[in-house]
Amino acid sequence: MFGHVFSYRLKCLVRxxxxxxxxxxxxxxxxxxxxxxxGHLTTESEKFQPIEVAVVDNEDxxxxxxxxxxxxxxxxxxxxxxxxxxxxxxKGAEELLNEGAVSGIIxxxxxxxxxxxxxxxxxxxxxxxxxxxxxxxxxxxxIISRNPQxxxxxxxxxxxxxxxxxxxxxxxxxxxxxxxxxLVYFYALLAMACMHSGFWGLRNAIDIxxxxxxxxxxxxxxxxxxxxxxxxxxxAALVISFFEILILLAYxxxxxxxxxxxxxxxxMLTCLxxxxxxxxxxxxxxxxxxxxxxxxTGILIGxxxxxxxxxxxxxxxxxxxxxxKVPFLSYINPAALIADAFYSLYVFDTHRRFFINIGMxxxxxxxxxxxxxxxxxxxxxxxx
Amino acid sequence: xxxxxxxxxxxxxxxASLAINFVVFIGLAVLFSFIAPQARPMGFEQTQVxxxxxxxxTEGEISRGLTQYLEKVCKVVDCPDEPERLQDALxxxxxxxxxxxxxxxxxxxxxxxxxxxxxxxxxxxTESYYVDxxxxxxxxxxxxxxTYGGTGGSDSLSWIISSAMDDLxxxxxxxxxxxxxxxxxxxxxxxxxxxxCAYALLALITIGVSTIMISFNEPDxxxxxxxxPLPRRRMNLELAAGHTVFAIGCxxxxxxxxxIMHGKSLFEAGVLGLYSLNTLSxxxxxxxxxxxxxxxxxxxxxxQGVVNVVTLGLCFLGGVYVPQSIMSKPVLAVSKFLPSxxxxxxxxxxxxxSDPSPQNLGAIHTSMLIQVAFAVAIFSITLFFSKExxx
Numbered sequence: 001m002f003g004h005v006f007s008y009r010l011k012c013l014v015r016x017x018x019x020x021x022x023x024x025x026x027x028x029x030x031x032x033x034x035x036x037x038x039g040h041l042t043t044e045s046e047k048f049q050p051i052e053v054a055v056v057d058n059e060d061x062x063x064x065x066x067x068x069x070x071x072x073x074x075x076x077x078x079x080x081x082x083x084x085x086x087x088x089x090x091k092g093a094e095e096l097l098n099e100g101a102v103s104g105i106i107x108x109x110x111x112x113x114x115x116x117x118x119x120x121x122x123x124x125x126x127x128x129x130x131x132x133x134x135x136x137x138x139x140x141x142x143i144i145s146r147n148p149q150x151x152x153x154x155x156x157x158x159x160x161x162x163x164x165x166x167x168x169x170x171x172x173x174x175x176x177x178x179x180x181x182x183l184v185y186f187y188a189l190l191a192m193a194c195m196h197s198g199f200w201g202l203r204n205a206i207d208i209x210x211x212x213x214x215x216x217x218x219x220x221x222x223x224x225x226x227x228x229x230x231x232x233x234x235x236a237a238l239v240i241s242f243f244e245i246l247i248l249l250a251y252x253x254x255x256x257x258x259x260x261x262x263x264x265x266x267x268m269l270t271c272l273x274x275x276x277x278x279x280x281x282x283x284x285x286x287x288x289x290x291x292x293x294x295x296x297t298g299i300l301i302g303x304x305x306x307x308x309x310x311x312x313x314x315x316x317x318x319x320x321x322x323x324x325k326v327p328f329l330s331y332i333n334p335a336a337l338i339a340d341a342f343y344s345l346y347v348f349d350t351h352r353r354f355f356i357n358i359g360m361x362x363x364x365x366x367x368x369x370x371x372x373x374x375x376x377x378x379x380x381x382x383x384x
Numbered sequence: 385x386x387x388x389x390x391x392x393x394x395x396x397x398x399x400a401s402l403a404i405n406f407v408v409f410i411g412l413a414v415l416f417s418f419i420a421p422q423a424r425p426m427g428f429e430q431t432q433v434x435x436x437x438x439x440x441x442t443e444g445e446i447s448r449g450l451t452q453y454l455e456k457v458c459k460v461v462d463c464p465d466e467p468e469r470l471q472d473a474l475x476x477x478x479x480x481x482x483x484x485x486x487x488x489x490x491x492x493x494x495x496x497x498x499x500x501x502x503x504x505x506x507x508x509x510t511e512s513y514y515v516d517x518x519x520x521x522x523x524x525x526x527x528x529x530x531t532y533g534g535t536g537g538s539d540s541l542s543w544i545i546s547s548a549m550d551d552l553x554x555x556x557x558x559x560x561x562x563x564x565x566x567x568x569x570x571x572x573x574x575x576x577x578x579x580x581c582a583y584a585l586l587a588l589i590t591i592g593v594s595t596i597m598i599s600f601n602e603p604d605x606x607x608x609x610x611x612x613p614l615p616r617r618r619m620n621l622e623l624a625a626g627h628t629v630f631a632i633g634c635x636x637x638x639x640x641x642x643x644i645m646h647g648k649s650l651f652e653a654g655v656l657g658l659y660s661l662n663t664l665s666x667x668x669x670x671x672x673x674x675x676x677x678x679x680x681x682x683x684x685x686x687x688q689g690v691v692n693v694v695t696l697g698l699c700f701l702g703g704v705y706v707p708q709s710i711m712s713k714p715v716l717a718v719s720k721f722l723p724s725x726x727x728x729x730x731x732x733x734x735x736x737x738s739d740p741s742p743q744n745l746g747a748i749h750t751s752m753l754i755q756v757a758f759a760v761a762i763f764s765i766t767l768f769f770s771k772e773x774x775x
Contacts (some may be wrong), residue, residue, distance in 0.1 A: 005484065018653055018685045018686075018689070021689050022689075026493070026689070026692065026693075029693055029696070029697075030696065033696055033697065033701070034700075036700060036701060036715050037700045037701070037705060037706040037711065037713075037715070038706050038710070040712040041635075041710060046506055046508075046509040046510060046511075047508040047509060047510070048508060048509065048513040051508075051549065076536060094561070097561065098561075111556055112556055113556060113557055113558075113559065114427060114556055114557070114558045114559070115558070115559045115560075115561060116558060116559075116560060116561075117560065117561055119429050119430070119431065120431065120559075120562075121431045121510050121511060122510070123428070123431075123558075124430045124431040124514060125513070125514050127428075127512075127519070127556060127558060128517050128521070129517075129554055129574035131552075131554065132521060133553050133556075134553050134554045134555070134556060135521075135525065135552055136528075138527075138551045138554050139525055139528050139547075139548075139551045140528075141473070142547060142551065143528065143529065143532045143533055146533065147533060150532045153532065154528075154532045157532070164524055164527065165520065165524055166520065166523070166524060166527065167444075167516070167520060168498035168500055168501055168519060168520055168523045169483075169500055169502075169503045169516055169520070170501070170503065170520060171502075171503055171504070171505060171507070172500055172502045172503070172504060173504060174467045174470070174471050175471070175503060178507070179471075179475040179506055181475065181476060181477055181655070182760045184475075184476070211535040211695040212595060230662070231676075232523055254456065257738055294400070298400065298404070301404075302404070305408075314412070315415070316476070317476060317478075320472065320473075320478060321474075321478035323472070335447050343475075347471060348471070350469065352758050361716075375524060
């Protein structure tokens with residue numbers, strides 16, 4: 001009997017084109033929009049590029065060999081290539097700045113000056129370079145006034161092959177992943193898609209309650225045990241939603257190039273746990289909320305959107321802010337748990353956090369299932 | 385005026401959808417107004433990169449000096465010495481640089497041994513490059529004093545560090561030309577608000593107008609209306625009046641919302657008129673899209689899907705959610721064929737307007753006229769196909 005109810009329920013659900021749109025097509029479209037809008041913004045776009053800067057080629061500049069030497073050193077190809085200077089007269093330099101072709105204008109003089117159009121990281125680096133010129137002059141003057149006998153050593157030391165500059169830092173890494181923040185959007189999108197499996201759960205809940213639909217009334221008088229019907233319905237919903245999520249996952253990773261790490265088994269486990277949470281949440285809303293189908297659908301859409309928002313779907317920082325400020329909320333929000341499971345699989349080498357997320361998802365799903373069945377069981381209708 | 389009255393009776397059926405979209409919009413508008421900086425910087429401000437310092441050499445004087453210097457020139461974020469928390473913060477760009485000062489760093493530095501500061505960064509990022517310069521600058525200066533500063537009682541590490549700190553305060557003068565708020569990072573709250581108006585107007589007006597058109601185009605109702613004594617022209621005029629009142633009403637509500645949230649800064653900047661005009665142009669576009677959807681879509685369920693796809697598509701591709709300045713060139717090339725692109729382009733130009741000269745205003749007016757042209761084109765297409773279908 002289980003197989004019979006399951007197969008017919010499967011056919012019945014698949015033919016609901018509206019639900020297929022909201023649970024699959026809508027997520028694919030949204031993922032495509034994300035990709036089109038900011039898919040090109042990888043960590044490559046954050047990389048440092050030599051700064052385009054205009055240098056006013058005037059009398060002062062030609063009489064300032066130390067500034068010339070600095071600009072020459074920083075514009076020559078190699079590890080220290082920081083600047084791409086353009087030499088121009090004062091008016092030409094201003095035009096370049098106004099056109100946005102350069103980040104700033106360096107004007108030699110006493111002291112050397114920097115002109116910019118807006119504050120920013122490249123302008124700050126330019127300022128640091130020019131500050132260093134002044135600061136080193138002051139340091140050298142201080143040392144010589146205090147310790148005149150080191151003049152020749154000092155000059156020799158500063159003019160040696162590496163000069164006085166050193167790199168005192170060494171890059172290390174907790175894991176080999178590239179921290180691309182935009183991935184959080186796609187993980188939150190998958191979380192939303194999993195929670196949209198709730199539409200199938202809701203449809204099941206409506207189609208089994210005699211006071212909500214004609215189909216529910218017909219099925220209530222059938223001799224099949226309610227438990228068998230509920231399990232078959234849920235299994236059908238789960239199969240469809242899991243299949244949809246796998247299609248979405250394949251589209252995101254293969255067509256759009258979203259990275260999920262190499263642990264495909266765990267990624268699919270997260271999808272399955274997410275679908276179970278989604279379907280059980282939909283059943284829970286369908287049985288708990290009393291009222292018209294529109295009210296239940298509205299509550300389901302509103303709550304899943306709120307969960308997805310807190311998981312970072314609309315504003316990527318939100319997931320982190322919630323996890324730091326209100327960590328409790330992260331542990332009871334299924335969408336945040338799903339998104340964080342994908343995130344922890346991608347970022348961390350260990351599975352501690354991943355299994356906490358999956359464990360919490362299973363627990364939440366169990367609570368929804370038990371609550372739904374407790375409401376549904378032994379329902380009797382005196383009048384419909 | 386039966387049709388005009390019926391218009392708003394039918395509209396009641398769409399109140400739930402309209403309310404949900406309006407609440408979502410207000411939520412986003414409040415959120416982004418809250419995130420946007422309240423005041424524009426008046427002069428040049430050096431970028432303060434968020435840095436987490438893990439000082440495992442707390443007793444070392446140089447480590448303390450370096451920490452103090454970083455606190456002055458960077459935005460030091462308090463983060464526990466736990467890899468998972470640090471990794472989280474770095475991934476979400478709450479910090480751009482983790483500087484771990486190893487135990488014994490100061491002693492090693494004084495004795496000239498190699499004991500590097502460990503950094504965890506977004507590989508090759510500009511921000512990490514900038515912090516590298518800051519750290520190396522400080523330690524280079526300390527090293528110069530240590531190597532050449534001479535010996536004697538006063539040559540203690542504290543003297544070296546205070547001398548280095550003193551030297552590092554010397555700065556070149558920076559002049560700002562043009563308007564200080566040109567940077568994307570300094571978008572005002574009202575700029576976000578008016579950009580998000582595109583989403584609200586699209587969602588509200590297309591749902592409202594298409595709901596009415598779907599109801600009035602229902603075959604039975606349509607045939608009943610055709611054989612009524614009310615002339616077709618009169619009926620269409622009343623429908624058009626209903627659409628106009630509804631669309632202008634949505635526009636008015638959003639304008640009042642803007643005034644309530646950003647009235648003071650809008651009046652100070654003197655750009656309320658331009659924003660209102662631009663938003664009104666886009667209102668025309670939305671009404672024409674609503675008519676198009678209402679003419680071609682037959683069921684309420686399909687309408688929800690189409691409205692969502694159209695709204696999200698126009699907003700994402702037009703630069704409502706993601707600034708046009710960071711969108712890729714191929715996408716922008718396609719976006720130019722969408723009205724939302726011109727709406728956002730005009731909004732961006734208004735927010736950067738420092739001098740309302742005819743030349744500067746010309747570009748804004750052109751963007752508005754292009755939107756009106758889009759509205760006329762969409763309206764003409766709708767009219768053409770509905771006449772075809774009638775025939």
